[in-house]
Amino acid sequence: MNIIITRPLIDAEDLMMNFFSSGYKVIHMPTLNITSANMDPINTRDYDGLIFTSANAVRFLKLKNGDKNIKCYCVGNLTERSLRLKGFNNTVAASGTVNALKNIIINSEKDIKNFAYLCGDVISYELDKELKSEGYKVSKIINYTSAKITDLNKECMDLIKKYPPNIALIYSQRSAESFDKIISKYSLAQLMTHCKVMCISKKIKDFLKSKGWKKTEI
Numbered sequence: 001m002n003i004i005i006t007r008p009l010i011d012a013e014d015l016m017m018n019f020f021s022s023g024y025k026v027i028h029m030p031t032l033n034i035t036s037a038n039m040d041p042i043n044t045r046d047y048d049g050l051i052f053t054s055a056n057a058v059r060f061l062k063l064k065n066g067d068k069n070i071k072c073y074c075v076g077n078l079t080e081r082s083l084r085l086k087g088f089n090n091t092v093a094a095s096g097t098v099n100a101l102k103n104i105i106i107n108s109e110k111d112i113k114n115f116a117y118l119c120g121d122v123i124s125y126e127l128d129k130e131l132k133s134e135g136y137k138v139s140k141i142i143n144y145t146s147a148k149i150t151d152l153n154k155e156c157m158d159l160i161k162k163y164p165p166n167i168a169l170i171y172s173q174r175s176a177e178s179f180d181k182i183i184s185k186y187s188l189a190q191l192m193t194h195c196k197v198m199c200i201s202k203k204i205k206d207f208l209k210s211k212g213w214k215k216t217e218i
Contacts, residue, residue: 031178039143
């Protein structure tokens with residue numbers, strides 16, 4: 001089986017190695033370029049809790065103090081793992097969706113009301129506004145930016161031609177937009193006939209279906 005992984009290498013390395021060790025052919029085709037937004041360091045004592053909807057927000061986190069005991073709410077296990085590797089132990093993870101994360105926060109400790117929400121410059125769900133409507137104080141802090149990648153290098157092109165993919169993994173709508181653009185730009189549709197696109201959410205699946213992708217799955 002041949003698999004396309006669209007996440008940046010730093011986020012996909014472990015998964016790629018697992019696929020390699022299982023005998024799969026893996027094609028790394030990143031669709032987003034993630035960079036630091038050069039955030040000002042935050043003082044954890046100014047907040048009751050921190051919210052992370054991406055492991056990228058953890059990667060580019062900057063603190064004024066070394067206190068890592070603050071309660072941290074994570075969208076999923078990968079984000080929580082990234083925090084724990086940085087020394088944060090007071091963490092809780094949702095099931096991988098922002099709506100699930102919101103419900104965990106609302107049903108959590110009642111004395112945690114003041115949050116710093118670390119996120120990227122482009123988000124698909126206004127979590128800060130949703131929580132504010134529930135009576136929470138939320139400071140939205142953009143600490144990373146993402147830019148679409150719509151070019152394909154020769155090495156990746158050659159791999160796709162040699163090993164027509166069976167599965168492509170897509171993790172965000174912007175990634176899906178880049179993926180669709182690349183396939184169109186380089187006339188790769190015929191090589192993707194048997195490819196199933198695995199999407200992390202229904203929103204991504206619906207977008208790809210609107211672009212004519214027949215084999216999509218959440």
